[in-house]
Amino acid sequence: MMPEADGDTPGLAQAARALRAGSLSSLELTRHCLARIAELDPGLNAFVTLTEERALAAARQADEELRAGHRRGPLHGIPLGLKDVIDLAGVPTSGQSSQLHGHVPMRNAAAVDRLEQAGAVLMGKLTTHEFAFGPPRWGPPGPPARNPWHAAHFAGGSSSGAAVAVASGMLLGALGSDSAGSVRSPAALCGVAGFKPTRARIDLRGSLPLAPSLDCLGPLARSVEDCALLYRALAQPGEDFWRADELPWGEIRGLKIGVVRSFLDERSGTSAPTRTAIGDAIATFEALGCEVRDVSLPAPWEWNAAGMVILLGEAFAYHEHWLRSRPQHYGAGLRDALLLGATLSAADYCRAQEHRQALSSNLDALLEDVDLLLCPIQASAAPPLDQLTTWGFLEKPSYGIAFNLSDNPALSVCCGFGPQGLPLALQLVGRRNDEITPLRAGHAYEQACEWHRRRPPL
Template sequence: MKDRLAKAEALNPEIHAFIRFTPDVAMAQAKGAEARQMAGTLKGPLDGIPIAHKDIYETAGIPTTGHSRVLEHHVPKADSAAVRAWADAGAVMLGKLATHEFAFGGPSFDLPWPPARNPWDTARFTAGSSSGTGAAVAAGVILGGTGSDTGGSIRGPSALCGIAGIKPTYGLCSRMGVLPLSHTLDTVGPMAWTVEDCALLLQALAGHDPADPSSANRPKPDLLSGLNGGVKGLRIGVIRHFHEQDWPVSAGVAAGIADVARVLQAQGATVTEVTLPSLQDFNAAGWLILAADAFAVHEPWLRTKYRDYGEFLRERLALASTISAADYVQAQRRRRELNDAVAKVMEGCDLLLTAAQPSEAPLITVPGKWTSFEVANFTIPFNLTGQPALTVCAGYGEGGLPVGAQLIGRPFEDATVLRAGHAYEQATTWRARRPVMAG
């Protein structure tokens, strides 16, 4: 584990994935895992593997800042449910990972820590907000890490960084102890190099938590026993108009989506085209709800610590303050209509397929403070519906940069989504390629 920490520390000046390292915690947990291995009492497949947590996951005795000056000195007294779950499984925490400020404002250059950079090209963006997790996994310094997904913050960085990441079904995993952004959309989940690793990490996170009001009171799912079951007989609906008409994607992304459809069809899946309401309709409702919820969370601090926020988040929240109650109610009404439309389509499909990001990673200086509202988002529709959605690496496009595709399943059919993503990975060679890092 010393070598792993040394590699992470050596690469961090390039990619800024970590806000802080936790070497004492890591070495203590690693020694415990080593002792269990020697005694033949390993806890399971996560025992001893290196992970890290997005810095909105509270960690007892270790600062949890949300990548913000507002909470720069905040030291929680207890671990979040997710941190506790992975520690109980024996995972070794190397540190806390960069995020967009409070999972909404970034990439910002006026905060106490710089934004994470993409290991495939450090002049490029990682997407957000789980930016540090995407960078650290792609660079190979951790096997997996926590992300959070309110409008696509697991799936976006996974696409641009060339890794796997799943937004589980809303309510499948406890959000207890995670700094909130939107109480009606927030979802926690894992990011890792492979879908199989995501499944292992999610298995430890999933389950009912009475301490979280949003937690679904359902039996703990089995996400692993059917992982190698293949896709024969599955019905996959390609939402072609999302990425061809509503917001045309780059040639590389289009080729990646087509490759996923072709590979899964060759393995026995049925692939058809489906139609949903326009991507812009989902974006209008989704961003209005997200922004209003975010303002409700931050309104008390905005009154007393307005200038402590970075410019991007400060002005996004100021805009959100102008949303009326009527606007919010109408957006929630439209959300129900959109959800009904998706549910109707899912009656004839086991999975949906579309883009996860519109292009390969742009330069980190390109996204502006309003880019999130201006560029169509392929991921937020499935935050509105609460469905499980997985990003897989679907090849490499312009400049050798990774491209991602998104697979979406029915609520609480996370295992099916993981099974299809794993089948695609097993049938392709994309996982054999890593970014070349100087460290």
């Protein structure tokens, strides 16, 4: 079997089955991805560093092991990428910043060790925003990633390269980081699935911090099933774990879903197409037998208030030394954003943490009555790159940061397409440490709608 008959890249689960059956080799699949990268990446800028030789060597090793019957699991022989804030031994971690010029880590990040132990073929480092926070940047060390559905549009951030590479079939999956929606938002804008688990589930050691009390790592892939396979390999084993090849799917009839109206109504800033698409998704969940009802949470801007004060305070603490000693090595956009953290007082930070506790308690109480929350992850489809504003993170509501604050697992799933053919998405939020319920519901939704099977016009 060659990747798809139409030249499309197979999904991760599909490729894993073909590799297991011996109808596809890892080397064929890796070469296919390298050809996609050569063809598409000059226009999409998903890669910062391509590790071609390393990937081909890993693919050959995977094939040898698979032929010998030593299968390590569903990621064995699968081409994946890493956001360039996550260390891969011997390969530069740039953080998309001149500050880290020449920085080559000696050791893998803990999560990368898990991927390598699972037999993954690591293809390289993927475009991000500077230190996973700055605005898209046109100067060195690299240009911003472009949305494969419309190259003039934003790919989301900050795991932009990861979402672009997966959506365009350059990779079958990727690992990103998420402190305020940075896995889920680019996944949403590029029409793929993105999952932020409970923070402690994926080991953060060896990834660049942005805001340590909010930071998480999470997978992006074309489908929820593929995301679940990645998550299973990345996560610290837990009592609720499923066997690597047997995903915990099944009936979602009777699942209680709370629709967060304060995140969805017109006052929250969502566009009409987003509200329509999510309305249709709600009807789908009802048709699948779920009990759907409205629930109430404080408005997104209130979460943003606590979240941005915490994020800016923690990011400033991390960068303070370089802001004093070598500020010229930051892009202007990130440097200004980090300087905002210097204007916060200890009292501001404490009050934000206190408000975080109150908001999280409110959310915990809701999740005693329902199994899952449903809300948007983006206000609308991807805007044109030239319409982005420098201070959008302060001016516009964030639908993602709430669940970094509360540390609940949250999944972004494509739920339709807007007027310009750009993807729209919804977010499913589970109880803390219950990663299975949002994944199971997201998978059932995808099987009912199949939005995830659409491909960008490349």
